Amino acid sequence: MCSLPTVIDPQSGRITMRAGLIGAVMMPTDLARQVKTALDARGVTPLPIIDHPRANMWTYLVRADIRPIGDPAELARLWRARVVVIRDGDIALPSPLPDPLMIRTWISPALNAFRPPGTVVLQCALEFLPDHLPR
Template sequence: MTQNRPPTNTFAETPRSRCEFYRRVCSLPTVIDPVTGRITMRAGLVGAVMMPTDLAHRVKTRLDVRGVAPLPIIGHPRAAMWTFLVRADIRPIADPEQVARLWEARVVVIREGDIALPSPASDPLMVRTWVSPAISAFRPSGAVILEYAVGCLPRGRGR
């Protein structure tokens, strides 16, 4: 007598299938490193704003209250940072005090270079998770994310 067992790993996710999802559903220009399985994309039309988790959580809460969704947010657990994927609409900041506040708060705007996305491939050097997964082509305004981050910072410089 044989037992009918469901096949194992019939629908296992791979870096390729995840990359295709990012491209087709989320309109993210992703590529796969064939050696590591890392999924990355070049910043350009899509940018990113990275900040410490505690600040990012406050920003996300404010955006949730306003109904801005879905928010594609990547978590970096080892670094205690979150990265918001955004529209690349952030203009250079002219106010030196505001630049200093963002610098001290460890807020980073990514306009150029590679942005790493979560991959199902195991890579102990580069842990990425979705705090809030990319599920569509919607990305919030980078300028709005930055504005909310500034609004969550304490007034005046801490030094």
Template sequence: MTRASQPTTAYAETPRSRCEFYRRECSLPTVIEPDTGRITMKTGFVGAVMMPTELARRVKTTLEMRGVAPLPIIGHPRAGVWTFLVRSDIRPIGDPAVVPQLWRARVVVIREGDIALPSPVPDALMARTWVSPAISKFRPSGAVVLECARACLPEQWTE
């Protein structure tokens, strides 16, 4: 009788296989950066709203209670922030009082640039991880996430 062969590395998840999953299943425009091996995507079709973890937890809970799910959320443990991947439907903020409110709360809308996504390669710095993984093409409205974040702010920040 022969021993069962060990699993081959062909079935191990790699940055390339993860990048393909993001593209095929989640419609995220991902690439692998040749210099670093990081998985990134350009914003445009997809945007992001970044905020401190404590506020983000309240936003996530509120959105889930409203039935808005699944929520693709990237956690940045060392920085203490979460990034919600959203549809790019956030209009420029018209109310001048809202901008400083969001600034004080450290809520950032990412409309242009690159967003790094979690990779299957071990990250010694634990720079990013999935709080709630991207598993489909669904992304919540950026406008709804931003509205929810404002509603979840402590009362003294909304005055």
């Protein structure tokens, strides 16, 4: 659906997709809200975003165009801010059924095949991070 290569586990009902052409950028909710506002203002929409309420994190589904980060200072800024790039493995998606545990829910669901460039989402997040975060 919406060009998401999903798989449903028949026993648990868990919906996942394999990272590949689609990747993800996960970050804390406060930073993610700032990124969403900035991307909306730039016209980068629609943004498929998953909320993880109990973890206080959002996951942006993106084009898998992010190369490994070579700059150690930039990598450290992202790591300290708890920004994670998912290039490999499974990405868990919200269930269409009500989730009493509120594990995952859509902030804005995938409506079509558009995915923002991962590089744009990551660069936008970096713009909101200080040059040096405290240890």
